[in-house]
Amino acid sequence: MTSALRIARALFVSQYALMLEFRAEILLWALSGLMPLLMFSLWSGAPAGAAAGISPQAFARYFLAAFVVRQFTVVWVVYAFEEDNLLGRLSPLLLQPLPLVWRYAAAHLAEQATRLPFVVGMVALFFWAVPEAAWIPSPTRLLLALLAAHLGFWLSFLLQHAITMLCFWSERASALERFLFMPYLFLSGLLAPLDLYPEAVRRFALLTPFPSMLYLPAQLASGGAIDAVAGFRTVAVWLAVLIPLNLVLWRAGVRRYAAMGG
């Protein structure tokens, strides 16, 4: 147990040091996630929002929460893995006595830590610009939101990791990532709270894993109405599907692995 902790610590610390080198790049990536704030500016002035009974203040809190959650659930494992595979860096990594997935997971968590100061700054800026939206969530909600956001990260990580495993069969598996991003964009609640969706679409969306990555934690943090039990149940079901799926794909893929050019 202690040795596992030691490995985890070493992985995280080394990846964090690596990420700090790229902090300017990470800042640019973080800036490219401004979509929720853009949607806030649209929805807070849209008559349709008022007609649905959602106040500008509620929109502000929801989309700010969505912005923060998005920052900590961004996943890029398929690109990192594909590049390592194509450049032949995979072989030495596979020789290490540590399943490869932990290295990539640590890199993601380290990147999230690098984003933290930027996110804090953006939240402060937002509250300065829209002071009436400032709020502090209740401790229960905050804890649940943090848990939901972290589980949401693992859900999107596992979902993309499943596609990543196709790198063992194809050189361009990352092209398939768009087919994950598109449903994410329209079903996660990034563009509008799911409460505004027509009932049938909303119910369909809630069956998919995508709202768990954004809508659930954002709604928990912003104080909106949400069936948290049902939300966490969906997360559990999808985790139960994705973890074995990833294990099966990983084992089949490694057995097939013959290094680039081989």
Add this chain to the structure above:
Amino acid sequence: MVRISTIRRHGRSIARFWSSSLAAEMEYQLNLLIEVAATLITLAGSLFTLSLFFGHGQKLGGWSWEAALVVLGIYTLLNGFSSTLLRPNLGNLVKQVQSGSLDFVLLKPMDSQIWLSLRTLSPWGLPEMLLGLALVVVGTIRSGARPDAPALLTGALMLLAGIAILYSLWFVLAATSIWFVKIWNATEVLRSLLAAGQFPVSAYPATLRVVFSTILPVAFLTTVPAEAILGLATGGSVVASLVLAGFSLLGSRALWRFALRHYTSASS
């Protein structure tokens, strides 16, 4: 002065470039299927998102649903244009600075900005351009606007001006890679900010409207062309768009010349 023969020579070269890149891309026919599927899903999702703003018979920033479709159509058209020409070419520019092969481009008997901007053509954005155009037509007809020849001409002119501005934004960003080698992430920022153009600019709060007509001229990319087609454009915005387009092109040219003076090739 630019001589006619120079223009003819450039035109002939570009035609060759494009036919050879088309031939190369046609090797990947499965890609076409993937691109068409992705474009259709994205468009369906954007239409759905847009429709949420028009629930309960509401309007968005004074625009009707049908008129807003024209804006979304032009956005889709420009997005397809970016994937066809801007992204592949200007992505290459960044790579060439990184690898040092820009030197060879500069030695060619062709204008380097034109070579870098038009060298390849990726056909995978074409389905998106066609769908965008279809959406513009559908939105215009259903909104009840019957654009006459001058309105259509102004619309086309505004669209060209929008393309010029969009090109300049991309080119300026890519050209700064002469100084900041790893600039490609910045294009992701640009892309995400340009997504604001899916909606009529009047739907945004006043401060953002100012930003979108000055620093980041999203308004001139989609809203003004849509207004022109629908016959709603004011003379002021038409002139402003043309002036801005002219300045952007000249600006991109000036920046490129300035950048080349600072270019010291890779590893030196």
